Amino acid sequence: MLRYIGKRLLMMIPVLLGVIIIVFTIMYMTPGDPARMILGEAASASAVEELSETLGLNDSYFVQLLRYIKDLVFDFDLGNSYASKKPVIDEILERFPTTILLATLSVAISVIVGVSMGIISATKQYSIFDKIATSISLIGVSMPTFWAGLMAVIIFSVYLRWLPASGSYGWKYWILPSLTLGLSSSATIMRMTRSSMLEVIRQDYIRTARAKGQNERVVIIYHALKNAMIPVITVIGMRFGTLLGGSVLIESVFAISGLGKFIIDSINMRDNPVVQGGVLLLALSFSICNLLVDILYGFIDPRIKSQYKLSRKRGPKKNVEA
Numbered sequence: 001m002l003r004y005i006g007k008r009l010l011m012m013i014p015v016l017l018g019v020i021i022i023v024f025t026i027m028y029m030t031p032g033d034p035a036r037m038i039l040g041e042a043a044s045a046s047a048v049e050e051l052s053e054t055l056g057l058n059d060s061y062f063v064q065l066l067r068y069i070k071d072l073v074f075d076f077d078l079g080n081s082y083a084s085k086k087p088v089i090d091e092i093l094e095r096f097p098t099t100i101l102l103a104t105l106s107v108a109i110s111v112i113v114g115v116s117m118g119i120i121s122a123t124k125q126y127s128i129f130d131k132i133a134t135s136i137s138l139i140g141v142s143m144p145t146f147w148a149g150l151m152a153v154i155i156f157s158v159y160l161r162w163l164p165a166s167g168s169y170g171w172k173y174w175i176l177p178s179l180t181l182g183l184s185s186s187a188t189i190m191r192m193t194r195s196s197m198l199e200v201i202r203q204d205y206i207r208t209a210r211a212k213g214q215n216e217r218v219v220i221i222y223h224a225l226k227n228a229m230i231p232v233i234t235v236i237g238m239r240f241g242t243l244l245g246g247s248v249l250i251e252s253v254f255a256i257s258g259l260g261k262f263i264i265d266s267i268n269m270r271d272n273p274v275v276q277g278g279v280l281l282l283a284l285s286f287s288i289c290n291l292l293v294d295i296l297y298g299f300i301d302p303r304i305k306s307q308y309k310l311s312r313k314r315g316p317k318k319n320v321e322a
Contacts, residue, residue, distance in 0.1 A: 008294065012287045019283040020072070020276070024065055027272045033057075034270040038082050055082070068276070078280075079273035083266070088277040092259060096281065098168060099258035102177060102251070103243040109182025110189050111236060117186070118193025118232075122201065123220060133190065140187030149180045149253040166255035177254045181247060185239045192235045196228040203227075230297060237293030241286035 035051040036043065052058050056067065071077040078088035117137075121130040156176060157165035167173050200206065201224050209219045248260030255261070259278055266274035 005291070005295070008291050012284070012291075015287060016280065016283060017069075019280060020069065021065070023276050023279045024068060024272075025061075027270075027275055028061055028064070030270065032270045034082055034272060037270045078277035081266075081274050082271045083269055083274075088273045091262070091274060092277055092281055095257060095259045095262050098256060099244060099247055099251070099260055102174070102181070102247050102256065102258060103240055105174060105178040106181035106185060106243050106247075107236065107240045109178055110185035110239065112186075113183065114186035114189025115193050115232065118190045119197055119220065119225065121190070121194045122197030125198065130194075134194075137187040137190045140184055141191070143184065145180060145184050146249040146253055148184060149177065149250050152176045152180050153253070168256045168258075173254075173256075177247075177250050177256060181243055181250055185243065188239065189232065189235055193228070193232050196231050197224060200224045200228040233293055233296055237289050237296075241289035244282055244285050244289075 033048065033052070035048045035055065035057060039047055039051060056064060059067075068079070071079065076089075078092075080086060081088055081091055084091065117133045121133045124130055153165045153176065156163045163176050164173050165176075201220070206219060206224055209223050210216070247258060248264055250256070251258045251261035252264055259281070263275055263278040265271075266278070
């Protein structure tokens with residue numbers, strides 16, 4: 001298991017390097033002068049040129065890219081924000097917990113709703129509940145999250161006045177954004193749970209458990225659900241990683257001061273170090289989520305765990321001379 005984790009960690013290096021190069025290239029080619037945006041339109045050309053020289057913006061593309069990678073690898077330095085002049089790592093870490101909290105609440109809602117609805121739909125296939133749940137899941141998958149967020153604000157904040165429309169000053173402020181993201185993600189989890197459960201409950205060992213007279217709830221929860229959770233856990237892990245980056249629009253709609261909204265504001269201001277550092281952190285978080293999902297496989301499915309143990313006992317093959 002430790003060898004596998006080590007290999008996966010090493011595989012993250014080219015992925016993160018590719019993310020760095022792609023984001024840096026996009027920001028480098030984006031129209032607009034960061035120095036001009038920092039100083040304002042009223043600044044003189046000499047002041048803009050002096051600031052560009054100070055920030056190293058006059059250097060060539062490869063010089064700027066290599067300098068950024070060198071500072072990141074050897075000094076773990078993401079640079080300073082053009083707008084606030086503060087270290088980018090401090091600005092990101094100040095806002096990242098808000099994004100993690102929003103993603104965690106959304107995933108919790110999506111897992112509770114999606115898994116429970118998927119189990120009921122699979123055990124009551126072609127029933128009225130199954131048809132309604134499937135239709136709702138199709139609508140949820142097709143509905144853009146930003147549109148759902150705007151509709152939630154209009155209905156529950158403007159007309160009904162039940163919940164606040166923006167901010168993150170108390171638990172009431174988290175209800176609408178969490179439900180918007182969570183219910184949208186629950187549609188995907190519900191469909192995956194349903195299809196996986198339908199495949200499992202037709203297996204021979206499920207028939208055997210029922211033939212032994214075991215309670216139907218025990219058969220579904222302890223026999224079927226555990227074996228059906230492998231693809232579901234994959235979807236949940238992918239959704240959590242996606243929500244970390246996909247909460248950008250929701251944070252903007254509900255004016256939540258998280259990392260996503262911070263990146264959007266930095267893009268508008270051409271604050272390149274913040275955008276590069278924020279996207280890099282989101283890519284790292286997504287890769288870690290995938291690694292944790294793979295590790296969970298070994299605890300849920302005994303077959304995968306036995307493969308890890310078997311490969312460890314065998315060890316590397318040795319050449320035997322005849």
